[in-house]
Amino acid sequence: MQVYLVGGAVRDALLNRKVVERDYVVVGATPEKMLSQGFTQVGKDFPVFLHPKTQEEYALARTERKSGKGYTGFVCDASSSVTLEEDLLRRDLTVNAIAQDNYGKLIDPYGGKKDLENRVLRHVSEAFSEDPLRVFRVARFATRYAYLGFTIATETMALMQSMAESGELSTLSAERVWQETKRSLLEKTPHVFFTVLNQAHGLNDWFTELESNLDTALASLKTAVDLEKAENESFVKDTSSETPLPESSDSETARLITRFTALLSHLGEEDAKQLCSRLKVQNQVSEIVILACKFKDFLLTMQNSPADLLALFNGCDAWRREERFTLLLSAFAPYAHSKGVDWQEQQKRIENALAAAKQVNVQDIIATGVKGPEIKDALNRAKLSAIASITD
Incomplete structure (x- = not known):
């Protein structure tokens, strides 16, 4: 049984960003073995366990095979014979497919570290196209890391366009699409999310009302960000503080409301109702x-x-x-x-x-x-x- 740190924690550490949460993959174990060591199982579709002390997530290494439409149509194999490389292969982007062992050594079979250094978001394999939610996830990652100069690999954008044109994006649940949208709206450059979706031909299924006048919508959204920045700088100046107060959940909600309102204010009432209803x-x-x-x-x-x-x-x-x-x-x-x-x-x-x-x-x-x-x-x-x- 071997345990590796994977995904976002490894990626953000290499980018010198604050690591918010840590996820681990376990190779060579069974659910019974995890339970015997005090872990609590929480995954329904595949074995995910919570550490008895830290409550961090430990998932058994697994492979996935497409069996139906949408992001839930997969058959998973989480047997003890699945290797680390096989587990990393199923992930979306190379920068998310880097693992680290207990000694700090990186396991990077798909060139994620190089892509981080070159500021490129690139899909790991053609299996990327099997999960339509990944179009929105890549748009969110592009939004989060735009300030670092990240771009989407040409071949990955082509794959995203193909996925959008296949109609698969319409099979997603509104909750999942809104979750990716909401998280992107709260980033430093939220307009990037919609710009990427537009480039990927991915606005039509969920944001069709924005297509005809996207420039106006994004200009208003950018204004919202600029006004927040000016207000924050004014706060720092007035209080002679180098750092603003930490955000509360209420202020985050207010920021979400302001940014989403800015994005949609050019729409008519009925169009706004339709879009909000579609996204729930x-x-x-x-x-x-x-x-x-x-x-x-x-x-x-x-x-x-x-x-x-x-x-x-x-x-x-x-x-x-x-x-x-x-x-x-x-x-x-x-x-x-x-x-x-x-x-x-x-x-x-x-x-x-x-x-x-x-x-x-x-x-x-x-x-x-x-x-x-x-x-x-x-x-x-x-x-x-x-x-x-x-x-x-």
């Missing part, structure tokens, strides 16, 4: 995107009327969902900037109008004797008057 985007994100697309004309117009502002507040339910509305205004900033709008001034105007309208008390209106359906009309008239008093 969580409501917390899709609600903001769809509101941005629905009300973008109201949001962009600097001299909109009190009636338009009231329609905006009512349509977004800003009365009961003020936190969501605030997030919408923040997420809309990149698109507004890309359209040349002074968003700081516009956002202040909208927020002041909302604050004035919220001062209207429905109980005061009822106290005047208004009843039934007339209450809503009277309330809207009072809110309109309050908005007009500060916008005229």
Whole structure:
């Protein structure tokens, strides 16, 4: 029984990047032997075990044979006779097919180290084409390592194009595609993900609404990244700190919402709904995107009327969902900037109008004797008057 460190941990260490998690492959073992040593089995489709102390993943060396469509259509062989080289051969990219033994020696049968040095993402074997999810994974890796100058090998891009044109990408689950998309959106250069998919002819199945105006979408996404960078630099300057505070999960979600909103804000409401529905985007994100697309004309117009502002507040339910509305205004900033709008001034105007309208008390209106359906009309008239008093 031999244990090797594999995959991302080896790759990132060679790139001098922080190693977040470690995965191991075990050669010459059986499930029974792993269990007898205190490991806990967690893999359903193939034997993966958690170390009794570190909880790190240890997978038995395995081979895979295509048996059906999609990324789940594989037959696995995880017998004790499978070699390390056979296990590495099934992996997607050469840079992910490097192993390291307990003494620090690299086992690199497919030239991954050289490709790392040359900044190339290259498929290990033709079996790459058997898993359509790899088109999205390569796009994500290209996004993550774009700042280091990585490119995709010509033959790998050709293979990705062939996979996209075969229709296999449509067999993927929405959850898997969204997961790759979400992770890419949070990288330093998220626009690379969509640029690569476009080059691979891979937008059609999942992002068809972006195809006709991709340049506009990516320009807005880049603006979102630039605004974040400027805000972060301002924070560091103001606090005289060399490093910003660590991100919370809430701030990461806000960043995801802002970037995805920036990407889709040029779409119409129905197109945005279709794309979010197809990807099964969580409501917390899709609600903001769809509101941005629905009300973008109201949001962009600097001299909109009190009636338009009231329609905006009512349509977004800003009365009961003020936190969501605030997030919408923040997420809309990149698109507004890309359209040349002074968003700081516009956002202040909208927020002041909302604050004035919220001062209207429905109980005061009822106290005047208004009843039934007339209450809503009277309330809207009072809110309109309050908005007009500060916008005229």
